[in-house]
Amino acid sequence: MAVKNKLLLAQTGPKMKKVILAGILGALVSASASADTLYFAYKGFYDAYHGVLKPNESLTGHFVANDLNNDGAYSKNELVSLKIGRLNLENVCESYSDGYFISYCVKAFSYSASEGLTIDAYRNVSVEYNAHYNSVKTGEFYKYTWHGYDSGHITSWTWTPETKFVTSTSPVPEPASIAMLGLGLGTLMLARRRRR
Numbered sequence: 001m002a003v004k005n006k007l008l009l010a011q012t013g014p015k016m017k018k019v020i021l022a023g024i025l026g027a028l029v030s031a032s033a034s035a036d037t038l039y040f041a042y043k044g045f046y047d048a049y050h051g052v053l054k055p056n057e058s059l060t061g062h063f064v065a066n067d068l069n070n071d072g073a074y075s076k077n078e079l080v081s082l083k084i085g086r087l088n089l090e091n092v093c094e095s096y097s098d099g100y101f102i103s104y105c106v107k108a109f110s111y112s113a114s115e116g117l118t119i120d121a122y123r124n125v126s127v128e129y130n131a132h133y134n135s136v137k138t139g140e141f142y143k144y145t146w147h148g149y150d151s152g153h154i155t156s157w158t159w160t161p162e163t164k165f166v167t168s169t170s171p172v173p174e175p176a177s178i179a180m181l182g183l184g185l186g187t188l189m190l191a192r193r194r195r196r
Helices: 002-011 014-031 175-195
Strands: 036-047 052-065 079-084 087-090 093-097 100-112 116-127 130-137 141-147 152-169
Touching: 052 100, 052 152, 079 100, 079 116, 087 100, 087 116, 087 130, 116 152
Parallel strands: none
Antiparallel strands: 036 052, 036 152, 052 079, 079 087, 093 100, 100 116, 116 130, 130 141, 141 152
């Protein structure tokens, strides 16, 4: 089969070879559009439940998004998934009710280096004697409440003027960037071979 393909390629004219090469390069470039992961943290909150300032308390998370319009910023329609604190969501809004109740939604999302991160999202789950309520609106509050039959937990933090925001990109190179490196090296080797 490989011999047959080599013969077919050898019999094609120079224009057809360019078309085939352009198709292969186009496929590789389109495959390189991969999702970006950005890790972030907020530090320093006011604990509204306990009534104390917690300057060393951190709220961490990350999001995965595709910069579809290549503007260096991410909007809600480019978001794939989001995790902040105990809140872990895909970019959908859904509700279920069948002896239990689940409702979750990313209502608003955006990120740019100049404007920062905007998140408005929630997830509520209620099953018999257990209920979990989790919501965040960056710049305002983060809440996590869990109530069991005879116990519970409440986290209720609000942003302060001293709340700090820190970001970092994924430390591991994406597979698409490795493919692009291979394509670049292959192109250089092909150009060098043609010169001989």
